[in-house]
Amino acid sequence: MTHRPFKAFALILLLAACGGGNTVAQDAVSPQGAGDSRVAKHVFGSMPQPSSQTSQPIGGYSQGCQAGAAQLPETGPTWQAMRLSRNRNWAQPATIDFIADLSAYAATLPGWRGLYVGDMSQPRGGPMTSGHRSHQTGLDVDVWMNAPQRLDLSPQEREEISAIDMQRAEGAYVNDRWTPAHEALLRHAAQDPRVARIFVFAGAKVAMCDHATGDRSWLRKIRPWYGHNEHFHVRLDCPAGSATCAPQDPIPMGDGCDEARSWVAGILNPAPADPNAPPAEPRGDLTLAELPGQCMGVLASD
Template sequence: MNFRKLLTVAILGATVASCGGARDISGSKEKQAELPTIGELAGPLANVQAKKLFGTKSSGTSQSSAAYGSYAKGCLAGGQQLAETGPTWQAMRLSRNRNWGHPELIDMLQNLSRFAAQQPGWNGIYVGDMSQPRGGPMLTGHRSHQMGLDADIWMLPPTSLNLSAKQRENISSISMRRAAGAYVNDSWTRSHHEIIKAAAKDPRVERIFVFPGAKVQMCDDEKGDRSYLRKIRPWYGHHYHFHVRLACPKGAQGCVNQTPPPAGDGCADARQWQANIINPPKPKPSTKPTTPAKPRRELVLADLPAQCKAVLDAK
């Protein structure tokens, strides 16, 4: 497809189902290294919103598998599609076409699903959003999930792994939170603890995001090895699902990891989150006039790493 036709597709592109208000959990205030960007190599597409280009791609590429860029500014070459249904998992919301990832992510999810199937009340896992076929910014929802190294796993214990495509569009996960996320509710079980713990113990996993009350509960309940708790980070939302993030694969070129989590189990930090929910700190008085925050600028193709142009053009 030539640039003129691709530009037309990019601007008119098809829409994708909403992500239900997903938040950016790309690392927040933690700085990440920057890679050379596409810049002038993108030609007439340089200033087209990247989500309108990557969001219209319905299939992955035949390239070798590689994650380029960072979690909130990157793309995925040679992505693999998680099978819609497996012995111990089902991919949800199939209309979004976001069940793609790096092979390491596919393998990790399948391993976790087999572990989950051994837990009381669980037959496996329901897998929510992963990445688009070629990664990159999404038309709706997440700002991260761009390199094929992120996946959302529903908190809802699967009782059936034979859901139809229509059922997977209409079924919803369940919330685990109480008191605005300061505590877990009665739906939380030891199986939730063990499944999240198993995910964190996978050496490929770099972080897991959950709501603060879940992290505090896990801190209170863990009586054995606590080292894995370091990877479990409290973050806004994440009470209908927990978010697993893999580190860049070993030897990967052009993939940028986040700054590692602080040393220790992170439980004191989680309890501070909890305290701030229960008793929100009073805002500091300011003598400066308040001005509305500027909307976050949408990423354009020129913002992405240089390798993403080849990913976009590849067959």
């Protein structure tokens, strides 16, 4: 599998030397995208390589795509990319740099050799064929909770090994696999100015709220969310100067601990189901017409 340049500045220099590729125009609207009812995940999921464009996230985390993605090398000095068969170790250069930095820190923690890195994005981003609603712009990355003892896993081992479950009581508490190193890793990630949010199960957030001392401002970025008991999900801010990237709304003020405790209370004492409540509307698949117009240019690029 071809590896893209590793550091963001190296990618930028290379593109400059080669003429910069096809820059995504901020106000470009592709007429081919208007009214295109094709299911976006099928089209983007079939693209095996990134576009030959200047690197740029386009649209929102759950309704966008990415131009000029870089590939996280399958194995680095302090990480390994997992589930290589999915071809989801692609992201914006800033995300590649972040993983290199966070994994180097992880390697300093007791019992950790680095990180096992889960899903990032598809080569051209966009909706995934399975597993995620977000991860569309190259700014999201899942980090497994495992403390790696080896960084020489074969491709087959990376398909077979499982991420470890850290929750107890359906996510209300952490289990005995949770360690101070996990808290230190999430704290370090949350203190990184590139990070917008980190999603993890509610019990982990409450455990960190209970143990954190000194400066607690980093807790604000740790957000409780379902299904994040075997990995934590890091979301980066839109890079500076990225006119096509749509940021999320700001995080509410405060450390968010009361909110996390309310999640835990709901897990331990769920409200009774309302028999008169209408069934939830199923979420339909995004079509190409619902994505930013620039995404058609991403698909059309070499």
